[in-house]
Amino acid sequence: VAAGADLTERLLRAVGGNVTALHAALGDAACRALPADGPPTQVAALTLDLLGPAVLQDSNVSEAMKDADLRPPSRWGTDEARAFVAALGFPETFAQSQSRRLDAELWVSGPLPLPPLHPEYQVEVFDALTGLIAMGSGRRRAVVSLPTGGGKTRIAVEAAVELVLKPEGARRTVLWVAQTNELCEQAVQSFRQVWQNLGAQGETLRVIRFWGRHGNPTASAGTAPTVVVASIQTLNSRFDAPALAWLATPGLVVVDECHHAITPSYTSLLRWLDAEAPRPGAPPKDEPAVIGLSATPFRMDDEESLRLAKRFDQRQYPLDQEGLTDRLLAGGFLACPDYQALATDATVSPGLLNDLDNLWDSQDGGRFDGVLERVNQELATNDARNERLIETLQASDARQILFFTNSVPHAQEMAARLCLLGIPAAAVSGDTPATARRWFLDRFKSGELRVLCNHSVLTTGFDAPRTDLVLIARQVKSPVSYMQMVGRGLRGQRNGGTETCTILTVLDNLGRFREHPFHYCRSLYTRR
Structure with missing residues (x-):
C-alpha cells in the first residue's frame, strides 16, 4: 500500500x-x-x-x-x-479546502525561448489561420482537426497570441470556450506558456478563468490583451448579465471539442455574439473569427455531421486530411498505437441484452444511453471479469496506465484492489473533490501513481504524455467516445510523449472502430 x-x-x-x-x-x-x-x-x-x-x-x-x-x-x-x-x-x-477554486485571473509576463511549431504540419495550420483571420470582417470560420496529441491547442493559442493579442488594435480579446474544467485549465496554462515566450514586449496578458463559481469579469482597461477562458455552461447561464456585454465583441472565438457545437448551448453562444447566419440579402456582419478544435469533427448521424460542418463553413485545416495520421505517426509526432483485445466471457442479463439489441439502431439516444449505463453497471460487478482485469494489470510492464472503468464504484474498487497489491493507483471521477482530483492527476503525471482509474472524466482535457497503456473496459458505441479515450495515450516522442502506446480494449466493450474517422468526415469538409 x-x-x-x-x-x-x-x-x-x-x-x-x-x-x-x-x-x-x-x-x-x-x-x-x-x-x-x-x-x-x-x-x-x-x-x-x-x-x-x-x-x-x-x-x-x-x-x-x-x-x-x-x-x-x-x-x-x-x-x-x-x-x-x-x-x-x-x-x-x-x-487545503477541497472546494478551493483556482484564482479567477492570471497575469502572465514574457517572453522566453520556445521551440517553434513543427514545420511538417503545424506551420501549415498556423498559416491557414493567419489567412482566415486576415480577411478582417464578415464570417470567418474553420475547424482545426488533428489527431489527439497533434497539438491543436498549441497552434490555436499561438495563433491567438500572434494574430489577435499581440498586435496593436481595438479588439485584443480572445474568448476560449470549452466543455469541462480540465479543458479550460489546459487552455489557461497554454496561454501562460505561449505568452511568456512570444508575448508583446513590455505588455502583460490578462487571462481570466470564467467557469464554475467564478464571478463575472470586468472589461480590461484600454486595449490591454485579454483572454477569457470560459465553460459553455457558465456562459449560457450568464448571457443576460449586462456586465458581460464587453465580452460579446471579441477579436477571436475558439471552441474546443467543437463536435459539440451544434447543441442548443452553442447556438445560444453564436446568437449572443451576433454571429448567426444572416438573412438572405442582408449585408455581412462584423462578427469575430470562430475557430473550432476537434480530433473528431463529426457526429454519429450524417445529417448532424453536415450541420456541424456547415456551422464552420465546411472549412477544415490541415487541408489534406487523407493519410494525416500516418504522416504524424511516421514523423514521431504521434505514438504508434498497438491495438489489442482482452477477451472475457463476461455478459449481462438476457433482458438487458435484449433491450440493448432493440435500441441499437434506435434514434432515441437517451433511452439507449440509459440501457448502456445499466450494462456498464452490471459488468462492473462481474467478479470473474474484474479478476481478469486485475491480473492483466499485474502482468503488464507498462509504466503509466490510464484505466477507463465501467462506473464510478468500479473505478474505486479497481483502485483499491491495485493499492492492496502494492501497485500505486487512484480513482478519479466527477465526485472527487477538486483539490484531491488535481493532487491525484499531478501524482500520476509525475509517475508517483502507476494506474489512474477513472470513469468518463479524463476522456478530454487531460494530458499525461508518458501514458503507455490505455485499458478500455467501459462499454461505448460511439467511435467518437472511443477515440477520445484512445487519444489520451497517443502523444508521440516529438510532442513529449512515447514511441508506442498499447490500446487494450475489453472484448465485451462495443466501442471498436468500424471505419477510420477520416473516411467518415471526408465528404463533409471541402478543401479550400
Missing part, C-alpha cells in the same frame, strides 16, 4: 481507532477489495491512498475525530486548518 506507515498510524490515532468510520469513508465499492480479517492499519492506509488530501475532511472521518476529542477546523484552507493538520503530523496539503 502506497500510504506511508507514519501517516497510517496518525490517521488511526486521529479517529481513535474507529475503523468503522474509515470503512464508511472508503465506501462500499472500495471496501469490497478489503479482506475480511485485514488489520486496521491496512484499512487506514487504503483510506489515505484513495481519499488523498481530502481524507481529514470526509464527514465520517471528521465525526470520528470529534468523538476522539479532537476539534477539526470549522473551515478548511485557513490558518486554523493548517495548525490542526500540523498538530496531527500531516502535510500542509491536507489542510
Whole structure:
C-alpha cells in the first residue's frame, strides 16, 4: 500500500481507532477489495491512498475525530486548518479546502525561448489561420482537426497570441470556450506558456478563468490583451448579465471539442455574439473569427455531421486530411498505437441484452444511453471479469496506465484492489473533490501513481504524455467516445510523449472502430 506507515498510524490515532468510520469513508465499492480479517492499519492506509488530501475532511472521518476529542477546523484552507493538520503530523496539503477554486485571473509576463511549431504540419495550420483571420470582417470560420496529441491547442493559442493579442488594435480579446474544467485549465496554462515566450514586449496578458463559481469579469482597461477562458455552461447561464456585454465583441472565438457545437448551448453562444447566419440579402456582419478544435469533427448521424460542418463553413485545416495520421505517426509526432483485445466471457442479463439489441439502431439516444449505463453497471460487478482485469494489470510492464472503468464504484474498487497489491493507483471521477482530483492527476503525471482509474472524466482535457497503456473496459458505441479515450495515450516522442502506446480494449466493450474517422468526415469538409 502506497500510504506511508507514519501517516497510517496518525490517521488511526486521529479517529481513535474507529475503523468503522474509515470503512464508511472508503465506501462500499472500495471496501469490497478489503479482506475480511485485514488489520486496521491496512484499512487506514487504503483510506489515505484513495481519499488523498481530502481524507481529514470526509464527514465520517471528521465525526470520528470529534468523538476522539479532537476539534477539526470549522473551515478548511485557513490558518486554523493548517495548525490542526500540523498538530496531527500531516502535510500542509491536507489542510487545503477541497472546494478551493483556482484564482479567477492570471497575469502572465514574457517572453522566453520556445521551440517553434513543427514545420511538417503545424506551420501549415498556423498559416491557414493567419489567412482566415486576415480577411478582417464578415464570417470567418474553420475547424482545426488533428489527431489527439497533434497539438491543436498549441497552434490555436499561438495563433491567438500572434494574430489577435499581440498586435496593436481595438479588439485584443480572445474568448476560449470549452466543455469541462480540465479543458479550460489546459487552455489557461497554454496561454501562460505561449505568452511568456512570444508575448508583446513590455505588455502583460490578462487571462481570466470564467467557469464554475467564478464571478463575472470586468472589461480590461484600454486595449490591454485579454483572454477569457470560459465553460459553455457558465456562459449560457450568464448571457443576460449586462456586465458581460464587453465580452460579446471579441477579436477571436475558439471552441474546443467543437463536435459539440451544434447543441442548443452553442447556438445560444453564436446568437449572443451576433454571429448567426444572416438573412438572405442582408449585408455581412462584423462578427469575430470562430475557430473550432476537434480530433473528431463529426457526429454519429450524417445529417448532424453536415450541420456541424456547415456551422464552420465546411472549412477544415490541415487541408489534406487523407493519410494525416500516418504522416504524424511516421514523423514521431504521434505514438504508434498497438491495438489489442482482452477477451472475457463476461455478459449481462438476457433482458438487458435484449433491450440493448432493440435500441441499437434506435434514434432515441437517451433511452439507449440509459440501457448502456445499466450494462456498464452490471459488468462492473462481474467478479470473474474484474479478476481478469486485475491480473492483466499485474502482468503488464507498462509504466503509466490510464484505466477507463465501467462506473464510478468500479473505478474505486479497481483502485483499491491495485493499492492492496502494492501497485500505486487512484480513482478519479466527477465526485472527487477538486483539490484531491488535481493532487491525484499531478501524482500520476509525475509517475508517483502507476494506474489512474477513472470513469468518463479524463476522456478530454487531460494530458499525461508518458501514458503507455490505455485499458478500455467501459462499454461505448460511439467511435467518437472511443477515440477520445484512445487519444489520451497517443502523444508521440516529438510532442513529449512515447514511441508506442498499447490500446487494450475489453472484448465485451462495443466501442471498436468500424471505419477510420477520416473516411467518415471526408465528404463533409471541402478543401479550400
